[in-house]
Amino acid sequence: MTQAKAHTDVPINIYKPKNPFTGKCMSSKELVQEGGEGTVRHLTFDLSGGDLRYLEGQSIGIIPPGTDANGKPHKLRLYSIASTRHGDNLDDQTVSLCVRQLEYKHPETGETVYGVCSSFLCNIKEGDDVTITGPVGKEMLLPDDEDATIIMMATGTGIAPFRAFIWRMFKEREQNPDYQFKGLAWLFFGCAYTPNILYKEELEELQRQFPDNFRVTYAVSREQKNKDGGKMYIQHRIQENADELWQLNQKSNTHTYICGLKGMEGGIDEGMSAASGKFGVDWSEFQKQLKKEHRWHVETY
Template structure:
């Protein structure tokens, strides 16, 4: 195993009560490869299990059968999926749970760390499932909800024995005027250190980091969609690995409603100090910032300010674009991508890719969206 050093940095604890927000909106996580390397997109549904199977082969001389175990492609490349399932989850323990949004923020977001004793070998970009305690209205155990992992593979404590999540407490008023609380998000945000938590997974292969240490990685996130990007960035800038050293460019665009909801801001600013030439950071605070035309500052609005530079990066073979957050961000991102391509006469190509992105997101991550939001 490679020797690893890390800089530990956890968000400050902030107290607060539940804050009512809007009704839940669907979210998405996806990775986009530019036209030249689009064919490298991995296929298959990362949420579904790929179990090892056996086949029997008859020996010609003696009539005996031999079981030949097939090698899972997911194990060949070292990515473990579905080690723990809902019927036999891993029981971890809450080590830390702290609020990371300001007291005046429109909603609460919490950062939590669970012990795994090294039993959940996840990668940056994967997710885990959480099964909340208790039973539903039908008297059955609650179903699992999936959450993007917010820590690098070695965890916040650099011992490969923890996993971290970034969770927003879901509380909203429905059409009947009733206050609705998300089952799993409230269970997680209310956890006290020492409490047990049932974990499944890890799952997912679509959001894994590229292996190329010289790649350009553009990350587009909104709200708690920052989780997988925090895991990427910790590996890039807070850790030292014998077999990996990031020498490329990481560019993070983070969209939030208010400055009090800028998650992990101090960590990201430290990364800029550590690697100013390799890490760029741009916030889009929609309720507080506007562009030159007086329009609200969303991610696509901020990206438009760098459109020429972004387009040059997108034309490189080793540029990767990741999106994670509210599903509504896709339309704005599509528009800015097509706008960027227009001057080079490649609108049709980008339009087709845009349609492909929507299809792939729907196909590959349908279970993810259902588990995390419709069941929350």
Template sequence: MTTATHSSVTETAVKRAIPMNVFRQSAPLRAVCLENRELVGPGGIGTVRHLVFDTSAGPYPFLEGQSAGILPPGRDANGKPHKLRLYSIASTRHGDTGDGKTLSLCVRRLEYPHPETGETVYGVCSTYLCGLKVGEEVSMTGPTGKAMLLPDDPTATIIMLATGTGIAPFRAHLWRMFRENNPDYEFRGSAWLIFGIPTTPNILYREELEDFQRHANFRLTYAISREQKNAKGGRMYIQDRVAEHVGELWELLQRDNTHVFICGLRGMEDGIDAAFEAYTAGLGIRWAEYREHLEKSHRWHVETY
């Protein structure tokens, strides 16, 4: 995943050390695959794998919202080493095991028709990762990224808008907020996840997400495009859910400690902007200017790929 749009340092960055590029391409970490399991249920579209890596050969320090780099083996058609790929980390700094010695990724195998032959082309790195066997090593760089870091304020309102594997950093955020007992971060704010997926079997980490609903300060909304209809009778996409709840979302944005996080396919932010723009026009407010205010306040966080 490559970072786009907003990538400035958050206000909290000056209060904490942010690990950056501890491991580089010239000297990567040799991380060992501990787990590789399918996240898409029967009847779903494509394949998405949850991978857990042993990083104890490091250590590999990171914060929730950062990304890890993977160097796939082999060479391209020009004889050059394959390029580094970035993936959002899907676990907290303590890892799925809680001992700080693992890191998790959420990887969709990229596949698309060749524009000339029509044959299916598979992504180099995603196919490599999805096919990893337990015990195999990968070359890992990083961590990198500052745009998606959670604010230190434990009373903040966190709005998360995700499509597909864009759920990865939000899984880390939600574990940090609701699953771990962190003496340095006792979350007392509220969180709302709006998650866009094509079918019900494609709800990644569904059991975990729905379990978090036992917390009164967590709200979960799905936009299931091939099963649900929007107000106009078309497919329900994430921008339709934003438009549906835009009045409530706007009210939340009036709080000076509300943060919006957007992660997923590039272009998803356009529909979200359009929904807010249509609403704020009726208030006599230019959305582009207001969003710029949010960005300058380090409250509007985007990472699309």
């Protein structure tokens, strides 16, 4: 099944690094609940006065202010867009991101190092300027099929494009008479603790409203155990639901999307391999076919 019809008009690089757009921060909201790990912000930027358009599944670049250790301007960092093409305010004038503050120990000094761009974004205040480029990306776009099955697998802030998908499918129904999703959307989300489930209340509210069309399956590694008594990761949830996922993937309009840390891909392949093995099919061969049909979409970092 080709997607040419759906993806003919994809905006790309309306704003380039040499000629970026200056937006303003409209809001910054903490997404990690009390007792969770780290900080993750839902940020909304004002795009009015510019021409930035985007589709669900694309990314924008952010150029943090200041200079690097060599005195050169910082390079841009890419972030998946967490809002639909109409923006959180449905006025086509905003874009939202879901950003975790990067924090790690320096391997030699043992000092805590904070990510340059993620720290800038997580500490930004309402009214502050933000330098934006893009949009970029064609890998994670939704098919133009209201009856499709959309399987989404995310860890942490990898949920960003899927929030955009889910909001477009279910939250904007009244505003989108031209797009009324009637298929199945199934989100698998992995994190360490329950307070780290991003957008939890909103996701569960949509699940209550659309029980036949939307499912959420969590893998909370520090709280849940897999069948062997170890930590529950996303691949264990894939294995638990292997038979159904396998059957869904036999349909020509089922698309699988993976977004999050690179390390999650191996586990997902392991889970799907267990499923396909039950039916005597080699997973890597089947996956190649899915990729060829543009039905297996991966964006990991």
